[in-house]
Amino acid sequence: MATTDIPEGTIRNILDQDTLKWVFVGGKGGVGKTTCSSILSILLAQVRSSVLIISTDPAHNLSDAFQQRFTKAPTLVNGFSNLYAMEVDPNVEHDDIGGNEGMDGLFSELANAIPGIDEAMSFAEMLKLVQTMDYSCIVFDTAPTGHTLRLLQFPSTLEKGLQKMMSLKSKFGGLISQMTRLFGIDDEYGEDAILGRLEGMKDVIEQVNKQFKDPDLTTFVCVCIPEFLSLYETERLVQELTKFEIDTHNIIINQVLYDEEDVESKLLRARMRMQQKYLDQFYMLYDDFNITKLPLLPQEVTGVEALKAFSSNFLSPYQPSTSRGTVEDLERKISTLKLQLEYAEAELDRLRKGKQKV
Ligand SMILES: Nc1ncnc2c1ncn2[C@@H]1O[C@H](COP(=O)(O)OP(=O)(O)OP(=O)(O)O)[C@@H](O)[C@H]1O
Ligand SMILES: [Mg+2]
Numbered sequence: 001m002a003t004t005d006i007p008e009g010t011i012r013n014i015l016d017q018d019t020l021k022w023v024f025v026g027g028k029g030g031v032g033k034t035t036c037s038s039i040l041s042i043l044l045a046q047v048r049s050s051v052l053i054i055s056t057d058p059a060h061n062l063s064d065a066f067q068q069r070f071t072k073a074p075t076l077v078n079g080f081s082n083l084y085a086m087e088v089d090p091n092v093e094h095d096d097i098g099g100n101e102g103m104d105g106l107f108s109e110l111a112n113a114i115p116g117i118d119e120a121m122s123f124a125e126m127l128k129l130v131q132t133m134d135y136s137c138i139v140f141d142t143a144p145t146g147h148t149l150r151l152l153q154f155p156s157t158l159e160k161g162l163q164k165m166m167s168l169k170s171k172f173g174g175l176i177s178q179m180t181r182l183f184g185i186d187d188e189y190g191e192d193a194i195l196g197r198l199e200g201m202k203d204v205i206e207q208v209n210k211q212f213k214d215p216d217l218t219t220f221v222c223v224c225i226p227e228f229l230s231l232y233e234t235e236r237l238v239q240e241l242t243k244f245e246i247d248t249h250n251i252i253i254n255q256v257l258y259d260e261e262d263v264e265s266k267l268l269r270a271r272m273r274m275q276q277k278y279l280d281q282f283y284m285l286y287d288d289f290n291i292t293k294l295p296l297l298p299q300e301v302t303g304v305e306a307l308k309a310f311s312s313n314f315l316s317p318y319q320p321s322t323s324r325g326t327v328e329d330l331e332r333k334i335s336t337l338k339l340q341l342e343y344a345e346a347e348l349d350r351l352r353k354g355k356q357k358v
Contacts, residue, residue: 009290019216027223029144032254037141038065039311045083046343048136052084057143060087128204215247226275255296258320
């Protein structure tokens with residue numbers, strides 16, 4: 001089957017699915033996760049009342065993409081009235097959990113005993129906080145693949161941690177509390193406090209676990225490039241997501257070289273052929289996914305204007321210059337413009353309604 005017979009996907013399905021609450025964006029390093037999640041959040045902000053984009057990558061780059069400094073508190077993105085961004089570091093949030101040296105000591109002991117528990121705790125704390133903030137949709141710009149998968153395991157890691165603590169408590173009875181007293185840790189930060197904390201988290205964990213596994217509420221967008229390693233890693237990611245019962249039905253293939261009229265370079269032509277081979281494989285492997293292809297630009301995609309301009313490729317397939325000016329091309333352009341108008345009108349409507357309330 002020729003590639004042209006296959007309907008070109010877009011990410012419109014995500015904008016149309018108005019029940020979605022959590023949108024994860026992940027993939028291999030450097031493929032365009034931050035760019036794609038930023039654009040998704042911009043597009044979602046046009047159709048939703050409020051959107052938050054969170055970076056969970058310790059090497060934060062939302063600030064680079066939007067060219068604005070962000071912190072671990074949600075900050076309004078310049079030029080928007082309903083799009084917020086925050087950058088959290090899953091590794092260094094210990095102070096949020098105890099704020100006391102004794103607690104920290106005991107906590108890191110615990111963290112050593114249950115791998116990933118500290119990260120999981122801070123992730124759960126963050127989700128708890130975010131849930132109280134009442135955003136209509138939350139987009140995650142995740143760190144490269146391995147890290148993302150760990151993040152999705154957090155709810156079960158926490159549950160295991162809680163069980164382990166409970167069994168320790170029943171086994172050793174008062175020994176732990178004696179020790180904490182011995183080391184001068186007052187009750188407020190002792191073993192009961194940690195247990196209480198973990199238990200308090202249980203509801204959040206259970207709730208989040210349920211939400212992440214509900215395809216009406218959560219979806220995972222895989223970003224990749226048409227190369228062997230990325231194809232391989234995407235397959236691994238999709239399999240892991242299936243194992244965790246997390247919905248995924250969108251793949252964004254970024255940095256695609258198109259057969260533009262002006263491509264004369266032998267190198268580029270050779271790479272185009274290589275890309276085509278992997279593109280065909282993507283379409284074959286993921287025939288039930290929405291596959292969105294994005295062109296490789298000569299320049300980076302940074303700043304709100306560049307992100308907005310690039311977002312048109314998320315709503316209708318990019319057309320290389322060779323097919324420009326044809327009837328089909330104009331028809332496509334008109335349908336994109338209509339769609340953009342529709343979204344702009346929805347946004348205007350939403351803004352007007354918001355103003356009336358004030
Ligand atoms: N289609 C594209 N054409 C040109 N430049 C692009 C394209 N997509 C992304 N870029 C640029 O490539 C760089 C890497 O993109 P981005 O930061 O989105 O990737 P990432 O997957 O988030 O990387 P990391 O794994 O380091 O977080 C950025 O400078 C971005 O502006
Ligand atoms: Mg990134």
